[in-house]
Amino acid sequence: MSRILPSWRPGRTREAIVAFLEAAGSLPVEDRVAFFDNDGTLWCERPRYVQLDFFLDTLRSRVTADPGLRDRPEFAALLDGDAGQVAALGLPRIALALASLFEGMSPEEFAAAARAFLRGAVSGRYRPASTLVYQPMLELIAQLRRLDFTVGIVTGGGADFLRAVSQELYGVPPELVVGSLIEYDVTTDARGATQLRRTARLLGAANEGPAKVSNIQAQLGRRPLLAAGNSAGDLEMLQWAASGPGPGLALLVDHDDAEREHAYESRAETVANAEPIAEVAARSGWTVVSMATDWESVFPSSPAG
Amino acid sequence: MSRILPSWRPGRTREAIVAFLEAAGSLPVEDRVAFFDNDGTLWCERPRYVQLDFFLDTLRSRVTADPGLRDRPEFAALLDGDAGQVAALGLPRIALALASLFEGMSPEEFAAAARAFLRGAVSGRYRPASTLVYQPMLELIAQLRRLDFTVGIVTGGGADFLRAVSQELYGVPPELVVGSLIEYDVTTDARGATQLRRTARLLGAANEGPAKVSNIQAQLGRRPLLAAGNSAGDLEMLQWAASGPGPGLALLVDHDDAEREHAYESRAETVANAEPIAEVAARSGWTVVSMATDWESVFPSSPAG
Numbered sequence: 001m002s003r004i005l006p007s008w009r010p011g012r013t014r015e016a017i018v019a020f021l022e023a024a025g026s027l028p029v030e031d032r033v034a035f036f037d038n039d040g041t042l043w044c045e046r047p048r049y050v051q052l053d054f055f056l057d058t059l060r061s062r063v064t065a066d067p068g069l070r071d072r073p074e075f076a077a078l079l080d081g082d083a084g085q086v087a088a089l090g091l092p093r094i095a096l097a098l099a100s101l102f103e104g105m106s107p108e109e110f111a112a113a114a115r116a117f118l119r120g121a122v123s124g125r126y127r128p129a130s131t132l133v134y135q136p137m138l139e140l141i142a143q144l145r146r147l148d149f150t151v152g153i154v155t156g157g158g159a160d161f162l163r164a165v166s167q168e169l170y171g172v173p174p175e176l177v178v179g180s181l182i183e184y185d186v187t188t189d190a191r192g193a194t195q196l197r198r199t200a201r202l203l204g205a206a207n208e209g210p211a212k213v214s215n216i217q218a219q220l221g222r223r224p225l226l227a228a229g230n231s232a233g234d235l236e237m238l239q240w241a242a243s244g245p246g247p248g249l250a251l252l253v254d255h256d257d258a259e260r261e262h263a264y265e266s267r268a269e270t271v272a273n274a275e276p277i278a279e280v281a282a283r284s285g286w287t288v289v290s291m292a293t294d295w296e297s298v299f300p301s302s303p304a305g
Numbered sequence: 306m307s308r309i310l311p312s313w314r315p316g317r318t319r320e321a322i323v324a325f326l327e328a329a330g331s332l333p334v335e336d337r338v339a340f341f342d343n344d345g346t347l348w349c350e351r352p353r354y355v356q357l358d359f360f361l362d363t364l365r366s367r368v369t370a371d372p373g374l375r376d377r378p379e380f381a382a383l384l385d386g387d388a389g390q391v392a393a394l395g396l397p398r399i400a401l402a403l404a405s406l407f408e409g410m411s412p413e414e415f416a417a418a419a420r421a422f423l424r425g426a427v428s429g430r431y432r433p434a435s436t437l438v439y440q441p442m443l444e445l446i447a448q449l450r451r452l453d454f455t456v457g458i459v460t461g462g463g464a465d466f467l468r469a470v471s472q473e474l475y476g477v478p479p480e481l482v483v484g485s486l487i488e489y490d491v492t493t494d495a496r497g498a499t500q501l502r503r504t505a506r507l508l509g510a511a512n513e514g515p516a517k518v519s520n521i522q523a524q525l526g527r528r529p530l531l532a533a534g535n536s537a538g539d540l541e542m543l544q545w546a547a548s549g550p551g552p553g554l555a556l557l558v559d560h561d562d563a564e565r566e567h568a569y570e571s572r573a574e575t576v577a578n579a580e581p582i583a584e585v586a587a588r589s590g591w592t593v594v595s596m597a598t599d600w601e602s603v604f605p606s607s608p609a610g
Contacts, residue, residue, distance in 0.1 A: 030478070159523075167335060174527055175455075177526070181523050183519070184522055186515040186518045186519055188541065192548070194518065194544040196518065196545075203523060210491040213491045214491055218486050218489075220479060221468040221479030222479055222480075223501075236493065236499055239493060239497050239498070240501075243497070243498035284497055
């Protein structure tokens with residue numbers, strides 16, 4: 001029988017995961033729930049969020065057909081690559097402007113566009129999504145599933161974008177993807193045909209920080225035993241998983257591998273003010289995954305996509 | 306091999322269901338989604354909604370301990386059985402007043418209370434929930450599951466209440482229950498322990514009418530091929546299932562069996578104004594399930610619970 005988690009090097013991190021898996025096996029199946037952040041935890045988020053690349057790709061082709069779009073300040077800042085102006089406008093405002101590019105689309109049309117991009121068919125500039133996922137995390141998900149875990153994904157980005165590929169990339173069905181939601185208009189024509197159309201309005205708050213906790217609860221109705229994240233936006237979710245009554249595991253991916261991926265640090269607004277999230281993790285008894293030390297390989301060697 | 310759907314009598318309704326099941330088998334598995342309304346479609350909603358009985362049961366025991374609760378007009382109307390005053394105050398206001406009885410509870414505490422009630426342990430006045438479900442619908446769900454359908458439940462009532470028993474009654478996990486949602490507060494103590502506490506605030510709108518469509522989309526990210534309902538609050542969802550690109554089935558349960566269950570009619574606010582939902586159904590090409598004619602049995606003969 002082959003060893004489980006082959007891309008995880010022996011050491012304290014791997015031991016903590018294996019110990020958790022053994023402890024969880026004694027719990028009722030309905031309590032076996034694991035949630036993974038996506039950007040920076042399951043797939044690479046640098047140099048830009050994948051969804052931002054999708055939006056930029058769409059924006060560039062729309063501007064070709066309709067040059068007037070350039071006049072919108074959010075689009076001008078993006079097309080000029082003006083990082084200062086992008087920062088001044090703020091990501092929420094930029095994201096909603098970009099969402100307006102898809103206004104009026106049905107859910108199926110949006111999913112088809114996202115899928116085409118993520119499979120690399122639309123943009124030659126970007127690698128297929130299947131080459132951006134972390135191999136050790138795929139192995140952990142596969143092992144959790146063997147143990148009858150319900151495995152979900154949580155993202156600060158759009159739920160619909162990730163749902164378009166969550167099944168093929170991770171085996172996770174759309175109902176187990178918790179993300180920021182765009183409102184739909186429900187329209188019914190004279191013949192009674194009912195359709196959904198995308199708006200450019202966000203439904204509720206963006207799915208970051210404490211919203212990740214309350215949105216997982218609202219959609220899943222269960223608390224995860226295992227939560228994995230990599231940034232300050234995952235802080236509350238990791239604390240939540242770590243403070244359950246039974247065995248819990250809070251996994252924090254530390255991006256410390258400039259050679260094979262990227263080296264960068266997320267800071268959390270804590271009592272100690274802008275503390276690096278890896279220090280919060282060490283203080284809180286979470287398990288820190290050093291990408292450089294704990295992972296034998298980072299990306300799949302022969303991607304399925 | 307035993308016949309499928311044994312509690313469904315031969316006839317046009319059963320034939321329409323069997324034809325749909327055969328057609329759906331040729332679609333990709335991810336498109337095989339079926340959604341059932343709960344009150345009046347999967348379980349009996351008369352003489353009162355089961356959740357209202359749970360709330361009343363809780364209210365009565367709280368009033369014993371804290372007679373001052375009687376002074377709240379919503380509670381006085383309920384405790385006096387003053388139907389006129391209940392109607393004057395309106396169900397949304399009554400429901401939020403009742404929700405305040407559970408303020409501060411953790412999700413686990415609320416689920417335990419709901420489960421105790423639904424299993425008949427708290428209140429001798431009520432039958433266990435397992436005796437209130439419709440046997441023919443359990444058989445339809447079982448058959449859909451054999452065909453690899455994702456089967457979900459949608460309710461105008463509280464998602465958390467139904468999620469407490471959806472797995473044991475219907476084999477439906479909490480993430481496939483779409484209902485009205487109470488907001489949770491995310492609290493973190495000085496030691497970093499994160500907990501959720503119920504508020505008395507509704508999250509978004511009550512899950513009725515067009516909200517059933519947009520909330521299924523938001524939570525599931527997919528359109529059902531089959532939708533089943535029984536009231537005007539299910540109109541848009543039934544239209545939505547019926548107007549998809551592939552084979553669809555809109556099932557409307559007609560409560561026309563005063564002998565074995567109850568006989569009553571739901572009216573929809575349509576262009577024809579307060580039209581009986583069964584007439585909308587006939588006009589729209591939906592499949593109307595006559596409880597009196599189409600069902601050989603209504604309730605399970607030897608309930609599991």
